[in-house]
Amino acid sequence: MQIEAAETLETTVYDRKHPYSAAVLDNHLLTGSGSEKETRHIELALGNSGITCLPGDSAGILPANPCTAVEEVLRRLSFTGDEPVKDFYGELTDLRAALTSWLVIGKLSGTTVRSWASLTSSPELAELLRPGNKDKLDAYLWGREFLDLVEHCPAKIEDPQQLFRLLPRLAPRLYSIASSQALHPDSVQLTVRVVRYESYGRTRLGVCSGQLGERAPAGCVLPIFIHSNKFFRLPDSPDVPVIMVGPGTGVAPFRAYLEHKQAGLGRWPMWLFFGDQRSAQDFLYRDEFEAWLANGTLNRLDTAFSRDQAFKIYVQDRIREQSAELWRWLNQGAYFYVCGDSQRMAPDVEKAFLDAVATHSGRGPDYAQEFLATMKKQKRYLRDVY
Ligand SMILES: Cc1cc2nc3c(=O)[nH]c(=O)nc-3n(C[C@H](O)[C@H](O)[C@H](O)COP(=O)(O)OP(=O)(O)OC[C@H]3O[C@@H](n4cnc5c(N)ncnc54)[C@H](O)[C@@H]3O)c2cc1C
Known part of the structure; x- marks a missing residue:
């Protein structure tokens, strides 16, 4: 019992x-x-x-490599796929399953090229791996997959388990x-x-x-x-204003925030900056955002479609245009959220944010840096970028 x-x-x-x-x-x-x-x-x-x-x-999500690519790797390496191997946890599996779910056969890594070079006598690989040739190696890796390497510089692998040392582990996305x-x-x-x-x-x-x-x-x-990401949550207090900058797929968590508000879990005033290339094709969840705007779940929506006009407009440009209003929201204690591209969008948004604070506080760029640092410390300037 x-x-x-x-x-x-x-x-x-x-x-x-x-x-x-x-x-x-x-x-x-x-x-x-x-x-x-x-x-x-x-x-x-x-x-x-x-x-x-x-x-x-x-x-x-734990991804799986496409079976066409897996079969091609097996063929090139002269394996059947039924060979027994041990996965990263020491569990017995077969090589086909390992190449499908455990090992990176897509995007080529420098480590794989280095290990592969020791199995071949390719002078080209040796040259790429010479100290000082990192740029050449990076250029070689860009756009190539493991299969390209195997085709380019064939080598014989005796023991299929060796692939667990040659290829990186396939990571979840x-x-x-x-x-x-x-x-x-x-x-x-x-x-x-x-x-x-x-x-x-x-x-x-x-x-x-x-x-x-x-x-x-x-x-x-x-x-x-x-x-779980406890550093990208809505404010505990249900009345604190929320500014969300989420171009492209960066809008995803903000749709969740809006649904949360729609479900009655908070009153947060909400302002969304969304952007992409063209409004006609790329305005993700347009009907939902417009309905939320109409019924007051979303209080403000600013969009930036870079290719809808002769010159490019991005979310950071909309932030600059709306900087006086942004400063007003920040002074009401607003949280500022950024999600999406880490390479260009997030740094550009940060610059636009700093300029807005420098201008509207009337206290210049040094103060803006301090203001941002304080917001980050208070966990009011939050980013989930990739
Ligand atoms: C916290 C977090 C949240 C995320 N949320 C989302 C989300 O909501 N939506 C979303 O779509 N993604 C999101 N991502 C990104 C996602 O996890 C994956 O990184 C993305 O989908 C790519 O994975 P993939 O396996 O499809 O591509 P991969 O197989 O990993 O290939 C991507 C790689 O291909 C190479 N590559 C790309 N283009 C080229 C090119 N033109 N020429 C040569 N090489 C190229 C680059 O090296 C690039 O890194 C998030 C990431 C993180 C960390």
């Missing part, structure tokens, strides 16, 4: 080592025809897993959760941009976004876990 009770109480904890098998409920294109981007809305069922999450969290469990208790929704490009005469796909774009229709199952 006691044992039964203990078993009933036991809850399963899902993590990257023990992922939950989530069924895909929906997978549809958000971007319109003619868009240069392919951004998808994906809904994953949580069933009766008991998984909980909050706006600001991400879902981790994180995607901001775009829905609130207050409205959708049994699922998580994601906003995924499919990475797709041409290099060396082939179309390449990002491992995980490519899988979600091409091989994850409704009904299939994906191994997932929740990656």
Whole structure:
């Protein structure tokens, strides 16, 4: 009797080592025809897993390499795929499964080239690996996959287990959760941009976004876990204003914030800056944001579509245009959130923010730096960028 009770109480904890098998409920294109981007809305069922999450969290997906690429690697290396190997946890599996779920056969790494070079007598690889040739090596790696290396410099691998030393471990990919469990208790929704490009005469796909774009229709199952991020939460106080800067897929967590407010969990005044290339094709969740604006869930919406006019306009330009109002919100204690591109957008937004503070405080750039540092310390300037 006691044992039964203990078993009933036991809850399963899902993590990257023990992922939950989530069924895909929906997978549809958000971007319109003619868009240069392919951004998808994906809904994953949580069933009766008991998984909980909050706006600001991400879902981790353990991706699988495409079987065409796996078979091609096996063929090139003269393996059948049935060879037994041990995975990173020491569990027995076969080489086909290992190349599908455990090892990076996409994007080529310097470490792989270095290890591979020791198996071949290729003078070209030796040259790339010479001290001082990092730029040449980086140029070689850019746009190439493991298969390109195997084709370019064939080598013989005797022991399939050796591939676990040659190839990096396939890591899970994180995607901001775009829905609130207050409205959708049994699922998580994601906003995924499919990475797709041409290099060396082939179309390449990002491992995980490519899988979600091409091989994850409704009904299939994906191994997932929740990656909690307590540093990207809505303010505890339900009245504090919230400024959200989320161009492209960066808008995902803010859709979750808005759903949370719609569910009645706070009154936060909300201001969203959204941007992308063209309003006609790339205005993700347009109807929802406009409806939220109309019913007062969203208090302000500023959009920046870079290709809708002769000159480029980005979210940071809208922040500059609205800097007086931004300063007013900041003085009311607003939290400032940034999500999306870490390379260019986030630093440009920070510059626009600093300029706004420097100008409207009337106290110049040094004060703006201090102001930003204080906001960061108070956890009121928050970023989730990638
Ligand atoms: C906290 C967090 C939240 C995130 N949220 C989201 C989200 O909501 N939505 C979303 O879409 N993504 C999100 N991401 C990014 C996501 O996790 C993946 O990094 C992204 O989908 C790419 O993974 P992939 O496996 O598809 O591509 P990978 O197989 O990892 O390939 C991407 C790599 O391909 C290479 N590459 C790309 N373009 C080219 C080119 N033209 N030429 C040569 N090489 C190229 C680059 O090296 C690039 O790093 C988030 C990341 C983090 C850390």
